[in-house]
Amino acid sequence: EIVLTQSPEFQSVTPKEKVTITCRASQSVGINLHWYQQKPDQSPKLLIKYAFQSISGVPSRFSGSGSGTDFTLTINSLEAEDAATYYCHQSSSFPLTFGGGTKVEIK
Amino acid sequence: EVHLLESGGGLVQPGGSLRLSCAASGFTFSHFAMTWVRQAPGKGLEWVSGISSDGSAYYADSVRGRFMISRDNSKNTIYVQMNSLRVDDTAVYYCAKGVATIGWAFDIWGQGTMVTVSP
Numbered sequence: 001e002i003v004l005t006q007s008p009e010f011q012s013v014t015p016k017e018k019v020t021i022t023c024r025a026s027q028s029v030g031i032n033l034h035w036y037q038q039k040p041d042q043s044p045k046l047l048i049k050y051a052f053q054s055i056s057g058v059p060s061r062f063s064g065s066g067s068g069t070d071f072t073l074t075i076n077s078l079e080a081e082d083a084a085t086y087y088c089h090q091s092s093s094f095p096l097t098f099g100g101g102t103k104v105e106i107k
Numbered sequence: 108e109v110h111l112l113e114s115g116g117g118l119v120q121p122g123g124s125l126r127l128s129c130a131a132s133g134f135t136f137s138h139f140a141m142t143w144v145r146q147a148p149g150k151g152l153e154w155v156s157g158i159s160s161d162g163s164a165y166y167a168d169s170v171r172g173r174f175m176i177s178r179d180n181s182k183n184t185i186y187v188q189m190n191s192l193r194v195d196d197t198a199v200y201y202c203a204k205g206v207a208t209i210g211w212a213f214d215i216w217g218q219g220t221m222v223t224v225s226p
Contacts, residue, residue, distance in 0.1 A: 095168060
């Protein structure tokens with residue numbers, strides 16, 4: 001099973017600040033790494049697919065990078081509505097797995 | 108509009124069974140992989156099971172042998188039959204749509220259905 005380790009687990013950020021969340025895989029997943037946002041009492045929402053591919057309707061301040069074992073989700077100029085928990089997810093091999101999540105709080 | 112609606116959750120005793128359904132609309136259902144993901148109260152996301160467009164099924168180790176996923180393309184619905192339920196199966200169960208026939212990124216999610224396993 002591929003283990004995904006996210007860091008940090010929690011981040012308190014001021015609006016307009018840049019946020020960087022990392023996801024490290026226990027073995028290479030190529031670019032089969034995706035990012036989701038989950039707000040309290042809501043279903044997850046796909047933000048980035050295949051490491052860096054944008055999703056229609058997702059604000060351009062969200063971007064992804066990386067390949068192999070190291071990946072990054074970047075939120076440029078954080079907005080209040082971005083308060084949420086962010087998860088990475090690998091689809092390189094079964095069983096599919098998720099990272100433990102990164103909670104982003106707005107100061 | 109693309110939409111997924113889960114149903115079938117509820118309270119069940121340990122060792123019991125439950126079948127969840129997920130009805131899809133707004134897209135060509137038979138063309139896409141579908142999946143179940145769960146979230147225990149206050150915890151993160153855990154992938155449970157997935158089924159590709161051709162019916163190939165995949166399971167997490169924690170549910171293999173107890174859960175069975177299936178799909179009925181004539182009804183645009185996927186199911187998961189959950190047997191030998193345990194207290195640690197308690198969670199909100201989400202169904203989600205894959206981005207392609209064997210694409211396992213999930214671009215559409217249902218609202219979830221709660222399963223509580225308790226004596």
